Amino acid sequence: MAEDKKLTNGTTSVPKHVYNRYKGIKFPPLVKPEIIEGVQSMEFHPDDIIIVSSPKSGTHWMAETVGLLLADGVWENVRRTTRKYHLEAAMCSKDTVKYSAPLRPFYRELEKMDSPRVITSHLPLHLLPPGIFEAKAKIIYCSRNPKDVLTSLYRFVGHTPQSEFITWEKLLNIVFTDENCYGAWDKHVLSYWKVKHLENIMFVKFEDMKMKQRECVASVANFIDHPVPGDVLDDIVSKTSIDGLKREMTRLEETLEDGYHYGKAYGTLSFYRKGHIGDWKNCFTVAQSEQFDRELQVRLNGSGLTFKYE
Numbered sequence: 001m002a003e004d005k006k007l008t009n010g011t012t013s014v015p016k017h018v019y020n021r022y023k024g025i026k027f028p029p030l031v032k033p034e035i036i037e038g039v040q041s042m043e044f045h046p047d048d049i050i051i052v053s054s055p056k057s058g059t060h061w062m063a064e065t066v067g068l069l070l071a072d073g074v075w076e077n078v079r080r081t082t083r084k085y086h087l088e089a090a091m092c093s094k095d096t097v098k099y100s101a102p103l104r105p106f107y108r109e110l111e112k113m114d115s116p117r118v119i120t121s122h123l124p125l126h127l128l129p130p131g132i133f134e135a136k137a138k139i140i141y142c143s144r145n146p147k148d149v150l151t152s153l154y155r156f157v158g159h160t161p162q163s164e165f166i167t168w169e170k171l172l173n174i175v176f177t178d179e180n181c182y183g184a185w186d187k188h189v190l191s192y193w194k195v196k197h198l199e200n201i202m203f204v205k206f207e208d209m210k211m212k213q214r215e216c217v218a219s220v221a222n223f224i225d226h227p228v229p230g231d232v233l234d235d236i237v238s239k240t241s242i243d244g245l246k247r248e249m250t251r252l253e254e255t256l257e258d259g260y261h262y263g264k265a266y267g268t269l270s271f272y273r274k275g276h277i278g279d280w281k282n283c284f285t286v287a288q289s290e291q292f293d294r295e296l297q298v299r300l301n302g303s304g305l306t307f308k309y310e
Contacts, residue, residue, distance in 0.1 A: 019181075020032050020033060021033070022036050022127075023127075024178050025124070025178045025182065025183040026178060026179055026180065026181055026182075026183075027088075027181065027182065028181055030085070030086075030089040030090045030092065031086070031088050031089055031090070032090055034105075035088055035089070035090060035105040035107070036088055036123070036127060038105055038107065039087060039088055039105070039107045039129050040129050040130065041129070041131075042107050042110070042111060042129050042131055043111070043131050043135075044129065044131040044132045044134070044135040044137045045115050045116075045117070045135055045137065046135050046136055046137060047115050047116040047117075047137075048115065048116065048117045048118075048119060048132070048135065048137035048138070049066055049116065049117070049118045049119070049137070049138045049140065049224055050087070050119050050120075050121060050128075050132055050137055050138065050139045050140070051063050051066065051083075051118065051119070051120045051121070051139075051140045051142065052120075052121050052122065052123065052128070052139060052140070052141050052142070052192065053122060053141060053142035053143065053144075054122065054143075054144075054149065054182060054185055054188040054189060055122055055149075055153060055181060055182060056144070056149050056152040056153045057142045057143055057144035057149055057206055058142040058144055058204075058206040058209060059120055059122070059142055060120075061142075061206075061209065061240065061245065061275070062140060062142050062204065062209070062220075063083050063118060063120050064078070064240055064245055064248070065217060065220060065236065065240045066118050066140070066220065066224060067079065067080060067083075067118055068236050068239060068240060069217070069220065069221050069224065069226050069228060069236060070116065070118070070224070070226055072228060072232055073228065073232040073235045073236050073239070075239065075248055075251070079118070081113065082110060082113050082117040082118050082119055083118055083119060083120045084106070085106040086106070086120050086121050086122060087106070087107055087110070087119050087120065087121040087123065087129075088107075088121055088122070088123050088127075089105075089106050090104055090105060090106065091104040091105070091106050091109070122181075122182045123182070124182060124183050124187065124188045124191060125188075125191035125192055125195070126191065133200075136199075136200045137200065138200050138201075138202070138223065138224055139192075139200060139201045139202070140201075140202045140204060140220065140223070140224075141192040141196070141201065141202070141203050141204065142204050142206065143189050143192075143193075143203065143204065143205050143206065143305075143307075144205065144206035144207070144307070145206070145207060145277070145280075145307035145308065145309050146175065146185055146186075146292075146296065146307070147280035147284060147289070147292065147309060148206075148276075148277065148278070148279055148280050148309075149185065150171055150172065150175060150280070150283070151279050151280045151282070151283045151284075152279070153171065154166075154168055154171055154283060168283060172288060172292065176295065176299060186296075186299040186300065189305070190300070190303055190305065193303060193305050194303075202219070202220070202223045204216060204220070205307065205308075206277075207277050207307060207308040210275065210277055211277075211308070213237050213240075213241075214233065214234070214237050217233060217236055217237055217240070218233055221233070242275040277308060277309070277310060278309060278310035280309070281310075
C-alpha cells in the first residue's frame with residue numbers, strides 16, 4: 001500500500017495502522033497531532049457533557065447511558081451525531097475505513113452542532129481543551145480495573161493491523177509507559193482521580209456500573225441535571241445491559257447507513273463484547289498477575305484509588 005493515498009473526495013490520508021505521537025505520547029491513527037492542537041481552541045458550552053476514559057474502560061457504555069437518559073429512555077430519540085467520533089479524532093467514511101483516515105477533524109463538525117452535546121474522548125487531562133473547564137462543562141470520567149482493561153484491549157485489537165498485531169506480553173510491558181495508546185494507564189487515570197472533587201467532574205468505575213448499575217445511572221442522571229422517574233430509570237438500566245446494548249447496535253446497523261459507527265471501531269471491531277469483571281483471568285498467568293499487582297501497588301500507592309477485580 002502506498003504511504004499516502006488520494007481519496008475520491010480529494011482528501012489526503014495515511015494508512016490507519018500508522019501511529020502518531022504528540023508530546024511523547026502514542027496515539028492511534030485517527031488521532032493526529034494537528035487535530036489535538038486545533039481542538040485546544042474549541043469553544044465549549046456549560047451544558048456540554050464530556051465522557052472521558054482511558055481506552056476500553058466503558059466509554060461507549062456510558063455514552064449510550066447518558067444519551068438514553070437525555071432521551072428519557074427512548075432509543076429512537078437518542079442523539080448520537082455529537083459522538084460519532086471522539087473529540088480528538090479524524091473522520092473517515094465507510095468506503096475508506098478499511099484503508100485510511102481522511103484528515104478531516106471531527107471537532108470542526110462538533111462546532112456546528114446544537115447543544116446539548118454529548119462528546120467522547122480518550123485524551124489525558126493535560127490535553128483536554130481549556131474551554132471545557134472555562135465553560136464548566138460536565139466531565140464524566142470512566143475508569144476500570146487495569147487487568148480487565150488490558151484483557152479487553154487485547155481481545156479488541158490484539159490480532160489486527162490497527163494494533164500492529166501487538167502481543168499480550170508487549171501490552172503488559174507498555175501499559176505504564178507512554179508507548180501505551182493515549183499514554184501510561186496510571187498517569188491517565190490518576191490525573192482525573194486527583195480532580196474528582198471539582199463540581200463539574202464525576203469519576204465512575206466500570207465495576208460499580210456493573211454491580212450497582214441502577215444506583216450509578218441515577219447518580220449520572222443527577223450529575224447531568226436530568227433526573228428521570230423510577231420506571232424510566234428501570235427501563236434505562238435494562239436497555240443498557242450488555243445484551244440490550246448489543247441489540248440496539250444491531251438495530252442501528254440495520255436501519256442507518258452509518259449505524260456501524262456507534263457499535264464498531266473501523267466498522268469491524270465491536271465495542272461491546274462481554275462486559276465482565278474478572279475476564280483478565282483468561283489472559284494473565286499466575287506469574288504475570290503477581291508481577292502486575294506489585295507494579296500497580298507502587299503506581300497507585302497513596303492515591304486511595306482501588307478497583308474490584310472479580
